[in-house]
Amino acid sequence: MSSTSITKSPSALAVSAAATHPSPLGNILTIAKRELAGYFASPVAYVFIVIFLLLAGFFTFMVGGFFERGEASLVSFFVWHPWLYLFLVPAVGMRLWSEERRAGTIELLLTMPVTAWQAIVGKFLASWLFLALALALTFPLVFTVLYLGHPDLGVIFCGYVGSLLMAGAYLAVSCMTSALSRSQVVSFIVSVVVCLFLILAGWPPVTNMLVQWAPPWLVDGVAGFSVMPHFEGFQRGVLDSRDALFFLSVMVFSLFTTGVIIRSHRAG
Amino acid sequence: MIKVENLIKAFGPKLAVNGVSFTVERGEVLGFLGPNGAGKSTTMRMVTGFIPPTSGRVAVGGHDMVEDPLPAKRLIGYLPENAPAYTDMTVAGFLGFAAELRGLRGEAKRQAVNRVVETCFLEGVLYQSVDTLSKGYRHRTCLAQAIIHDPEVLVLDEPTDGLDPNQKHEVRTLIRRMGEHKAILFSTHILEEVDAACTRAIIIDRGQVVANGTPQELRQRSDVAGAVSLRVQGAAGPVVAEKVRQLPTVRKSVVLKEEGATVWARAYPQAQARDGEVEQSLFQLAVRENWKLGELHVEEGRLDEVFRAITMPDTGRAEKEVTRA
Incomplete structure (x- = not known):
């Protein structure tokens, strides 16, 4: 090999001395940066963004009747988001941990001087940021309604905040299911099912089914998991901290469970 | 560390x-x-x-x-x-x-x-x-x-x-x-x-x-460690093995290979044999019997043999007991 010694030469000592212990935030950012770059290194990111924008446009204009409503609002845009995210968010989140486990890089990552939660948060933030970017690219819609009339920008802003929070909640669920399996396909399917439950939990056919035999507290409990009522507030332009808290607690719970799952894999 | x-x-x-x-x-x-x-x-x-x-x-x-x-x-x-x-x-x-x-x-x-x-x-x-x-x-x-x-x-x-x-x-x-x-x-x-x-x-x-x-220590656990291998011409394999075995310093002998007139054999020393004794007696034997001595060397022992003896359950059980003790 080369004559350059990698043992304790003076320059090597300088390298060791230059190494500072990175803060937890530093580690999270390093991991998030890598993960985000990972999306754009493959066609996945571009395919996702294009499909997201096409579908969002299709539902807004063709299905939602954007023009027929005769009002300058983005209601017909936001109303489809729970359904759009149902398939698209798991597609973004499915690789987070499945891929690490399949490729064995999880062994590299978790033997680095980082904690598991730093890795989990870093990876989650990266994909959330990616979703935020996709969502931000719908900005021409905002300009469209601004051109057409005088929309309530506060309502639109609320819609975006709610949509982003909902995407984060779905994503955290995908992150959790992604830790369950080495297979991205399995993690995608499980994630879609769980997210579908989050959508349908408060839907009358579901609650009616429960009402027959379940005690009222269980019916209310199940219905309480529904994302729909919480997202509706945002769509109407109501920034209710309880709604935000709901989405945030889904995220915290799911990410915490991700950590438990990863720990249990390692414990064997 | x-x-x-x-x-x-x-x-x-x-x-x-x-x-x-x-x-x-x-x-x-x-x-x-x-x-x-x-x-x-x-x-x-x-x-x-x-x-x-x-x-x-x-x-x-x-x-x-x-x-x-x-x-x-x-x-x-x-x-x-x-x-x-x-x-x-x-x-x-x-x-x-x-x-x-x-x-x-x-x-x-x-x-x-x-x-x-x-x-x-x-x-x-x-x-x-x-x-x-x-x-x-x-x-x-x-x-x-x-x-x-x-x-x-x-x-x-x-x-x-x-x-x-x-x-x-x-x-x-x-x-x-x-x-x-x-x-x-x-x-x-x-x-x-x-x-x-x-x-x-x-x-x-x-x-x-x-x-x-150390690798050296492990090698010495090998059966062949300390054995002396020789290559001679001038006698048939069984004859060589028998003559070698009869030496007082030798515990056991085997013929490894016989090709034409050339015989490869190995002598395992008695436990009390001193350093160099076996080689010397083999050399003298060859002179006495008028064999052509082509090669004479002490085996260092081979790691792969030690490895096999230790890790295969059926062969080398004795070896295993020694190492576990």
Whole structure:
């Protein structure tokens, strides 16, 4: 090999001395940066963004009747988001941990001087940021309604905040299911099912089914998991901290469970 | 630097690692030998903190791996089995990522990357994506990641697996050189590597340490260690064997091979035979019998034989009992 010694030469000592212990935030950012770059290194990111924008446009204009409503609002845009995210968010989140486990890089990552939660948060933030970017690219819609009339920008802003929070909640669920399996396909399917439950939990056919035999507290409990009522507030332009808290607690719970799952894999 | 005490790992009812203890000090290269599935990788994963032990203790540089993992992990560079790397990154990007997680930023990071790129011969592929690399390059990329922070402790799981003979030689040389100042634990199932790079070796079998010593010490456990091999012309094989066996210093003799008029035989010395006695008596025998003596040498003992004797349940049970005692 080369004559350059990698043992304790003076320059090597300088390298060791230059190494500072990175803060937890530093580690999270390093991991998030890598993960985000990972999306754009493959066609996945571009395919996702294009499909997201096409579908969002299709539902807004063709299905939602954007023009027929005769009002300058983005209601017909936001109303489809729970359904759009149902398939698209798991597609973004499915690789987070499945891929690490399949490729064995999880062994590299978790033997680095980082904690598991730093890795989990870093990876989650990266994909959330990616979703935020996709969502931000719908900005021409905002300009469209601004051109057409005088929309309530506060309502639109609320819609975006709610949509982003909902995407984060779905994503955290995908992150959790992604830790369950080495297979991205399995993690995608499980994630879609769980997210579908989050959508349908408060839907009358579901609650009616429960009402027959379940005690009222269980019916209310199940219905309480529904994302729909919480997202509706945002769509109407109501920034209710309880709604935000709901989405945030889904995220915290799911990410915490991700950590438990990863720990249990390692414990064997 | 590495201190492992009574390490146990159970996967369900199966004990993958069962009471392994060893230490590796600075300046030592400890070879970790064993058949596939012996528990080498599992032990290394516990040493590096990837999986927690069921019981037992791992300390690196005095830091307990379970209680205080981050300071312990900072000291370690780790090359996992199969050399995993993020396939969607370039080599430069991957090494930069590893450097950042090791706390190297800016100029220090640039220098560290340059240093390992030079050490591991990665200049040619620096901006190539990891998934387009050949196995040898990928392995070296992962090795480069392990040494990027010039760690005091190196844990390498089969570092020469999948490399061509030249690359194997380079990696062994590198390990030996780094071992002068670091504590290195590396696993292999290639026995020549033990001679080439280790100061000490451990043989592990079914989760337990069955031998621990310098390569020289291990070799001496071999049956043939101390036996004298000879090549003569002038008599038939059975005759040679019989005459040799009749020498007072010889316990047992075997004919290894007979080809035309040439006989290869081996004499096993009596336990009380002194150094050089067997060779001398064989030489005198050959002179007396008027054999043409072509070769006469003392066997050093062979690691692969020791390895087989220790790790195969049916052959060499006696050997096993000796080592367990």
